Amino acid sequence: MAKTERTAEPAAPLAAGAPLLEVTDLQVEFRMREGVARAINGVSFTLEAGQTLAILGESGSGKSVTAQAIMGILDTPPGYVTGGRVLYRGADLLKMPERQRRLIRGSQIAMIFQDALSALNPVFPVGWQIAEMFRVHRGLGRTEALERAVQLMERVRIPAARERVKSYPHQFSGGMRQRIMIAMAIALDPVVLIADEPTTALDVTVQAQIMQLLQDLQDERQMGLILITHDLGVVADVAQRIAVMYAGRLVEEADVIDLYGRPCHPYTRGLLDSIPRLDQKGQTLSAIGGLPPNLLHIPAGCPFNPRCRWAQPLCRTGAPPALAEVGVNRRSACHFWPEVAAAAPAAGLASPAQSETAGSDPAVLQTLGAASADALGPDGAQDRLAASDSALAGEQGATAVAPQGPVAAGGPALAGPTPDGGSADESEGR
Ligand SMILES: Nc1ncnc2c1ncn2[C@@H]1O[C@H](COP(=O)(O)OP(=O)(O)O)[C@@H](O)[C@H]1O
Numbered sequence: 041m042a043k044t045e046r047t048a049e050p051a052a053p054l055a056a057g058a059p060l061l062e063v064t065d066l067q068v069e070f071r072m073r074e075g076v077a078r079a080i081n082g083v084s085f086t087l088e089a090g091q092t093l094a095i096l097g098e099s100g101s102g103k104s105v106t107a108q109a110i111m112g113i114l115d116t117p118p119g120y121v122t123g124g125r126v127l128y129r130g131a132d133l134l135k136m137p138e139r140q141r142r143l144i145r146g147s148q149i150a151m152i153f154q155d156a157l158s159a160l161n162p163v164f165p166v167g168w169q170i171a172e173m174f175r176v177h178r179g180l181g182r183t184e185a186l187e188r189a190v191q192l193m194e195r196v197r198i199p200a201a202r203e204r205v206k207s208y209p210h211q212f213s214g215g216m217r218q219r220i221m222i223a224m225a226i227a228l229d230p231v232v233l234i235a236d237e238p239t240t241a242l243d244v245t246v247q248a249q250i251m252q253l254l255q256d257l258q259d260e261r262q263m264g265l266i267l268i269t270h271d272l273g274v275v276a277d278v279a280q281r282i283a284v285m286y287a288g289r290l291v292e293e294a295d296v297i298d299l300y301g302r303p304c305h306p307y308t309r310g311l312l313d314s315i316p317r318l319d320q321k322g323q324t325l326s327a328i329g330g331l332p333p334n335l336l337h338i339p340a341g342c343p344f345n346p347r348c349r350w351a352q353p354l355c356r357t358g359a360p361p362a363l364a365e366v367g368v369n370r371r372s373a374c375h376f377w378p379e380v381a382a383a384a385p386a387a388g389l390a391s392p393a394q395s396e397t398a399g400s401d402p403a404v405l406q407t408l409g410a411a412s413a414d415a416l417g418p419d420g421a422q423d424r425l426a427a428s429d430s431a432l433a434g435e436q437g438a439t440a441v442a443p444q445g446p447v448a449a450g451g452p453a454l455a456g457p458t459p460d461g462g463s464a465d466e467s468e469g470r
């Protein structure tokens with residue numbers, strides 16, 4: 041006989057006017073024999089219900105550690121949260137007893153990892169793994185939980201879900217495994233979903249399908265979505281806001297259309313300039329020179345100064361520039377942001393004046409070469425991915441890079457396209 045479904049864990053009460061998630065001055069360090077790596081140095085942002093915030097930056101900039109600190113799954117030791125607040129519906133997760141936090145984790149704040157193969161258990165059928173969420177958290181019996189698993193697999197558009205519910209993770213392609221991860225993440229109707237590079241290991245066609253699925257699920261459930269990525273092209277179509285990270289700090293935060301149209305930080309500007317554009321076929325791409333800093337020895341002044349073509353003596357001393365208001369609902373951490381904002385755009389980019397009058401015209405994003413992967417077509421999109429990887433992930437080397445998934449130590453931890461071979465079940469063409 042089917043058991044009665046256990047009531048979902050009650051959502052924490054929402055303090056009046058409080059955002060869904062409010063991260064303030066978050067600090068994380070890794071204490072190692074070689075010294076202390078200051079991985080997160082005062083990160084602050086908010087997330088509202090139904091909003092997508094993209095967190096963008098090179099490998100090693102602190103994106104995953106930020107997510108792990110929010111989820112309470114930091115690798116401790118050596119990682120420690122040393123300061124800041126993470127308010128979920130007004131209550132500080134960092135001050136909650138672990139038992140209370142565990143109730144929130146998964147059921148109210150869930151996470152999708154990059155490396156689905158490592159994050160799924162290889163010895164259990166996928167349906168069993170999804171069903172376990174309903175058995176453990178909702179107290180459902182085996183049959184009913186398995187039925188719910190089939191429904192979820194159908195919801196994330198896995199073809200022939202009922203027949204495949206007993207298949208093992210290795211019997212699915214990369215894209216289908218990522219759909220299973222998404223099914224597990226949304227099983228308990230979370231209010232906040234954190235997707236850590238959910239499409240990096242997939243080929244571009246599948247990337248677009250997975251992004252569309254995340255967008256559909258978000259529309260349907262009005263979740264707050266944090267989308268972590270190193271690929272500016274991926275976020276343009278999906279996110280409303282972008283927070284750009286460098287060496288454990290936010291260096292720019294703005295609405296997508298404003299950030300693409302008129303970057304106010306040299307690093308953002310460098311990232312945009314490194315995206316291949318349809319109108320520049322055959323031309324050499326502009327990449328950001330140099331390497332991100334070793335987090336054991338972050339340079340004095342602005343951490344970006346050794347790589348910055350706008351740098352002045354002021355940038356090499358004292359405290360890093362604060363993330364300050366530079367316009368309506370946008371912030372930048374650069375002493376010389378007005379000069380950067382006013383600088384002539386790279387060929388093909390909209391001028392600042394154009395972008396200001398462009399409003400939220402989606403054509404601006406196209407002009408900026410941020411067309412979605414499917415619009416570029418497989419070849420163009422692969423070129424774009426390869427190039428943005430060399431500008432971003434491919435330049436890492438001075439910093440150690442942590443695995444993206446909880447058990448991904450042997451998996452594809454470095455950001456970068458590793459097409460999964462495009463199994464037949466990827467091209468379901470939805
Ligand atoms: N488990 C760990 N042990 C030691 N240092 C770590 C660990 N995880 C992350 N770090 C440090 O934090 C930095 C940021 O890592 P991460 O957030 O994973 O970067 P990314 O932006 O690529 O997701 C790394 O460059 C590394 O210095």
Ligand code: SF4
Pocket residue numbers: 305306307342343344345346348349350351352355361373374375376377
């Ligand atoms: S503060 Fe100076 S070094 Fe840093 S990004 Fe701005 S101009 Fe460049």
Ligand SMILES: [Mg+2]
Pocket residue numbers: 103104105236237443444
């Ligand atoms: Mg990461």
